[in-house]
Amino acid sequence: xxxxxxxxxxxxxxxxxxxxxxxxxxxxxxxxxYGKHEERLCRPRGRLPARCAWFLQELPSFxxxxxxxxxxxxxxxxxxxCRLLCxxxxxxxxxxxxxxxxxxxxxxxxxxxxxxxxxxxIYNGFLQGYxxxxxxxxxxxxxxxxxxxxxxxxxxxxMGINIHSDLLLRQLRKPGxxxxxxxxxGLFTYVSGANYxxxxxxxxxFAIATWSLPAFAFAFFTLCCIGPxxxxxxxxxxxxxxxxxxxxxxLIPFVF
Ligand code: NDX
Numbered sequence: 475x476x477x478x479x480x481x482x483x484x485x486x487x488x489x490x491x492x493x494x495x496x497x498x499x500x501x502x503x504x505x506x507x508y509g510k511h512e513e514r515l516c517r518p519r520g521r522l523p524a525r526c527a528w529f530l531q532e533l534p535s536f537x538x539x540x541x542x543x544x545x546x547x548x549x550x551x552x553x554x555x556c557r558l559l560c561x562x563x564x565x566x567x568x569x570x571x572x573x574x575x576x577x578x579x580x581x582x583x584x585x586x587x588x589x590x591x592x593x594x595x596i597y598n599g600f601l602q603g604y605x606x607x608x609x610x611x612x613x614x615x616x617x618x619x620x621x622x623x624x625x626x627x628x629x630x631x632x633m634g635i636n637i638h639s640d641l642l643l644r645q646l647r648k649p650g651x652x653x654x655x656x657x658x659x660g661l662f663t664y665v666s667g668a669n670y671x672x673x674x675x676x677x678x679x680f681a682i683a684t685w686s687l688p689a690f691a692f693a694f695f696t697l698c699c700i701g702p703x704x705x706x707x708x709x710x711x712x713x714x715x716x717x718x719x720x721x722x723x724x725l726i727p728f729v730f
Pocket of ligand 1: 493508510531532578579580581587590591592594595640643644646647652654655656657669673696697703
């Protein structure tokens with residue numbers, strides 16, 4: 475049966491941090507090529523409808539930790555913190571896998587990125603789940619620790635902002651439409667990447683609540699993945715819409 479190998483957790487977390495840096499260097503100057511940044515000339519056959527693509531890609535991030543949690547024998551009942559935190563992670567990916575894709579009005583997604591995205595979700599789902607279920611040690615009163623409570627609060631706040639912003643983006647289009655408009659309302663009043671801001675707050679909250687290396691590595695990865703994308707979205711809007719609100723920032727309200 476499985477057990478905790480701390481050196482495995484350290485190795486996988488370090489690789490995740492390295493991937494984050496690789497990503498930063500790849501995508502600071504040119505955006506990752508999907509959605510509004512996909513090249514016009516891209517082969518139309520190399521894509522899958524957004525609905526299938528997001529479902530397939532995000533599914534492992536829900537399934538892998540959920541299975542690790544369910545199949546562990548003997549079941550781990552103590553401490554409560556481990557199971558709660560694992561459930562938070564699964565909860566987010568339940569939304570991202572079973573709810574988000576069925577409402578998206580996004581354009582078809584490139585197969586090549588889908589492949590890497592799926593690999594990434596297997597990798598990260600395993601790392602976070604394995605760490606929480608087989609390795610993490612928390613005192614029995616972790617649920618009242620200031621790190622757990624403040625992290626949980628940030629997680630919930632970020633998730634709320636992320637889901638609300640995704641909803642506002644979706645409402646910009648009628649079914650079947652693929653045009654881009656200026657997002658309005660919610661945190662879009664202040665930043666172009668409101669959904670990304672929410673997601674980043676969410677995973678830093680998760681990292682604080684778990685106080686763990688794998689979760690901080692994932693929060694850093696998220697920042698390096700969608701931070702540059704927020705910046706490229708912002709530039710796209712400024713270039714495309716002459717009436718784009720001048721005071722709006724790229725990612726962080728009032729700052730950047
Ligand atoms: N999926 C995370 N890296 C990613 C897929 C891409 O969940 O090779 C990471 C995730 C993957 C990435 C994933 C991992 C790294 C990969 C990358 C591709 C390359 C990269 C594999 C897995 C890679 C190395 C080198 C390390 C191997 O038509 P459309 O699609 O543009 O429509 C959009 C619409 N919309 C508008 N509609 C009308 N008017 C406008 N102005 C509009 N603006 C947008 O809204 C979409 O339907 C929708 C959202 O669009 P957008 O572009 O704002 O968000 P999107 O990037 O599609 O993300 C959707 C949600 C969002 O809430 C975000 O926070 C979350 O997913 N997300 C996304 C990426 C990663 C991630 C979270 C995370 O790291 N936690």
